[in-house]
Every structure is written in structure tokens, then in C-alpha cells.
Amino acid sequence: MNKVFLLSLYEEAVRVSKPKHCLPQYFNAFSKNDRVCVLGVGKAAADMAVEAHNYFGSNAYGLVVTRYGYENTESTGNIEVRLAAHPVPDENSVTGANALLAAASSVEPSESVIFLISGGGSSLACAPPSTVSLEQKLSLHKFLLRSGASIEEMNTVRKHVSVIKGGRLAAASKGQNTSLVISDVVGDDPAFIASGLTVQDTTTPQDAIAILDKYGFDNASPLRGYLANAPLLPKVKGDYKLVANAQSAIDAAVEMAKASGFSTRVISYTEKGEAQEVAKRHAQIALECKQQGKPILLFSGGELTVTLGDSKGEGGPNQEYLLALTKYLDGEPGICALAADTDGVDGSKDVAGGFIDESTLRNAKRKKIDVNAMLAEHNSFGFFESLESHIKVGPTRTNVNDFRVIYVS
Incomplete structure (x- = not known):
């Protein structure tokens, strides 16, 4: 047995998880003739947008945010592709998140909205509340990455220091929402994939505080004051499909x-x-x-x-x-x-x-x-x-x- 064969097994696992292989069948539930808003975020977002364009053509419009270096290699048509940082957010993560929220809020009630979600979205779509600076959010991200916290724990904290996570992106849309998701979370809990941008979530700000306590986050941080009075997460409606895991x-x-x-x-x-x-x-x-x-x-x-x-x-x-x-x-x-x-x-x-x-x-x-x-x-x-x-x-x-x-x- 050699490295070449084991590598071929890894490559097969990756191949079947790529949007070109796992995503197209899920578009069959939609008419190619309907106008569709496509919004996405994650490491697979650009290639997912390619498949949406291949199916809907010019009827698909919107935008996705993906990681630097993960740009699409084929056309996405009217679906804009933006780039941001991972695993620690940057200014483009903030502008991308705000653009996604603006696009979602402008959708007509009669339109379909397809959210294309994959791992990495927690960093790539970062929209801190107005009273939390990006620097404070970055310090939190860096702390969590080094703490040994699980992805579920990290995303619980992240979604309560955000105006887009925890279902808020879907809640901004008045359209008919469908989420197509490639899971990078153990157990595939939709509330933790990309911090649950488009699904109902039951965690609370108090859960986030408990996690920060567990890993010894700075007691003097202003983020603790924000979390103590943070709002609960919104109610969310829409269909959800897991396309690869x-x-x-x-x-x-x-x-x-x-x-x-x-x-x-x-x-x-x-x-x-x-x-x-x-x-x-x-x-x-x-x-x-x-x-x-x-x-x-x-x-x-x-x-x-x-x-x-x-x-x-x-x-x-x-x-x-x-x-x-x-x-x-x-x-x-x-x-x-x-x-x-x-x-x-x-x-x-x-x-x-x-x-x-x-x-x-x-x-x-x-x-x-x-x-x-x-x-x-x-x-x-x-x-x-x-x-x-x-x-x-x-x-x-x-x-x-x-x-x-x-x-x-």
C-alpha cells in the first residue's frame, strides 16, 4: 500500500463533495424559467453559484462570498462573486455580509431565494452589531480558534455577536426561501453550519456567555456587556436540503x-x-x-x-x-x-x-x-x-x- 492509493481515496471523497457532483439534482425542484435570487457564502460558494447559473441561466441573480483563492473558474452570470478572509474575518467579510443582507431584504415575496451555504461562512460573512467593533470581533475569533473550543461552541458565540448569523440572513428575506447546504459540521446540525445563517436556532446569549466562561475569555471585555443584553434570535421559515457531508x-x-x-x-x-x-x-x-x-x-x-x-x-x-x-x-x-x-x-x-x-x-x-x-x-x-x-x-x-x-x- 502506498501514498498514491490513499491519496486517490481522499480525492474521491473530495470529488463527490464538489458542487458539480452533489448540487445540480437539487435545482430540479425549481423551474428554469423563474426569476431566482441566489445568495451564498462559504468555501464552496463560487462553484455552487456556477451550478446555479448553469441551471437557471440569466434568470438567476444575486451574490455569494467565498474565500480568497477560491474564486470560480467558470461563469456565474448575474451572480456576483465577492472575496473575503478565512479563518479570521476582514473588512471584506463585513461588506460582503452587509451586501447579502441588503440583497435578501430587497427580494419580492413572490420570488424564490436559494441560499447556497458551505463551511467557512462564519468568517466570510461577518457583520458585528453597531456597538461591537470589527477589532473586538477579530479578537474574539482569534481567541476561539486557539481555545480548543469545538466548531459548535465557536459558532454559538459567533452568532450572538452578529446581525447576520443565527437565521438572521433568511429572516431578512420576504421571499420563498430554500437552503442548499454542504456540511462541514460533525453531525450536520444546520444551526452550526456557517453559524446557521438561514435556519432556526435555539441557542441564547447566555449559552454564548457560558462558553466564554468555560474557556477563560477576558472578563473585562466589552463583548461580555453586549452579550448580557443581546437580543434573542429570530423565527425563520424555509426549506432546507443537505447536499453533501x-x-x-x-x-x-x-x-x-x-x-x-x-x-x-x-x-x-x-x-x-x-x-x-x-x-x-x-x-x-x-x-x-x-x-x-x-x-x-x-x-x-x-x-x-x-x-x-x-x-x-x-x-x-x-x-x-x-x-x-x-x-x-x-x-x-x-x-x-x-x-x-x-x-x-x-x-x-x-x-x-x-x-x-x-x-x-x-x-x-x-x-x-x-x-x-x-x-x-x-x-x-x-x-x-x-x-x-x-x-x-x-x-x-x-x-x-x-x-x-x-x-x-
Whole structure:
């Protein structure tokens, strides 16, 4: 088993999660002759807009906001594509969010509105309340990213310090709303995908305060004062369709592996928790399979976390997972693994993830790289950069969480 085959499984998971593959069938519920307002946000937004234009032609108008570097490669017609920053918002995130709200509020009641939502929307559409500055919102984003909070916890806080999240974008529309969503959230709860821009939400400002308390957010921050008196989230109406998620991606890779004659097992579609701890458990499963003489491919999805604390290390959950897996497999012959984010970016660097095999630990020792020290510093990027073992695919223009596969020969 080699890197090329495991990479092909990852590429299949990504392929079926791209808008070109997963989205067109959902437009069949609409007449091509109807005027449709298309509004979208997320890493897949531009390519989703391409598919909307391919179906509706000039009858589709509106705008979407996506990440820098994730621009569409085909025409979106009358659907404008704007760019903003991720994972930390910038001024374009604010202007994009305000443009989306303005467009939604101008829709006629007789018109259909199609919201194209994908992961990354929490940063790409950022509209803080008038009494909260962008700088304050940015400090909150940076704190949450380093805190070890789950995506659900981060988005709970974000939506209560916003005038667009938590269903507010859909609430601005008087039209007939439909949300078509590519999920990057474990469990696919629509209220947490892109901070629930277009769906009903039941969380409260008090929930957000409790999360900030849990992770030790600054007690003197003015954001606490805002949250103490923040309004409740609005009532929202509309249809909702999930068009792709981690399970559909992993299932496609599993079918490809089976077609090639391999035995497979899905450990979990919805893994959560600290990357190092999950890696320890997965290593135990792999070693048990090896001891039993079971050649097998072990798949898992979900989204792991890395609690950085005061560490200055760089990397991402998939790289940290593989670094810890290297430690716990301890050079066991016949086991290799790949872990990568399906959006093509793991953490703060433009790498998707990495690859390890029985030679990884040996090569690290030869280069005098201390695996335990790298784990303590959360410097997984430096580890894989030194060994030239990164997976680099560029922007995939979709996102359905992490993809991990371990091969036991």
C-alpha cells in the first residue's frame, strides 16, 4: 500500500463533495424559467453559484462570498462573486455580509431565494452589531480558534455577536426561501453550519456567555456587556436540503476501496475531540487489527481539535493527528496513514494534511527530530515540512471536514 492509493481515496471523497457532483439534482425542484435570487457564502460558494447559473441561466441573480483563492473558474452570470478572509474575518467579510443582507431584504415575496451555504461562512460573512467593533470581533475569533473550543461552541458565540448569523440572513428575506447546504459540521446540525445563517436556532446569549466562561475569555471585555443584553434570535421559515457531508464523502471512498478488493471499516463518521487523544485510540485499533492478521482500511471523518494554549507551534488537527499516530504506532511495519482536510487547508498553512508510514519515525530520528517535543509544541507543520510528507492539493472549493484513512497490511 502506498501514498498514491490513499491519496486517490481522499480525492474521491473530495470529488463527490464538489458542487458539480452533489448540487445540480437539487435545482430540479425549481423551474428554469423563474426569476431566482441566489445568495451564498462559504468555501464552496463560487462553484455552487456556477451550478446555479448553469441551471437557471440569466434568470438567476444575486451574490455569494467565498474565500480568497477560491474564486470560480467558470461563469456565474448575474451572480456576483465577492472575496473575503478565512479563518479570521476582514473588512471584506463585513461588506460582503452587509451586501447579502441588503440583497435578501430587497427580494419580492413572490420570488424564490436559494441560499447556497458551505463551511467557512462564519468568517466570510461577518457583520458585528453597531456597538461591537470589527477589532473586538477579530479578537474574539482569534481567541476561539486557539481555545480548543469545538466548531459548535465557536459558532454559538459567533452568532450572538452578529446581525447576520443565527437565521438572521433568511429572516431578512420576504421571499420563498430554500437552503442548499454542504456540511462541514460533525453531525450536520444546520444551526452550526456557517453559524446557521438561514435556519432556526435555539441557542441564547447566555449559552454564548457560558462558553466564554468555560474557556477563560477576558472578563473585562466589552463583548461580555453586549452579550448580557443581546437580543434573542429570530423565527425563520424555509426549506432546507443537505447536499453533501462527511458520510457521503467517506462512503464514496469506501466503495472505491472495496471495488479494488480491500476490506474496510468506518471507525466513525463523526469523530470529535483532541487530535492526539483520537490518534492514540486509532493506533490501538490499527495495532489490534495487525495482531489479528487482518489487512484492512480504517476510515474516519469528523473534526478534531488542537488546544494550543501558549504554544507558538503551527499546523492543524490532521497533521497533529498524524504526528501523534507516528508516536503511538512506534514504527510498526505494514501500517500507513493519510489524514487531510477536504477543503485543502489544515490549520493555518496551505497544506491539506500529511502521510505517514513505518519509515516516518525512523526518518525523524535520523534528522534528530523529537516527536514528543513536536507534539508538546503542537508543531506538526514543522514536523511534516522537515520530512517532506505533506499532502498539498490547493483549494478544493468544498469542505466536508476531515478525511482519515489507515491501512493495515
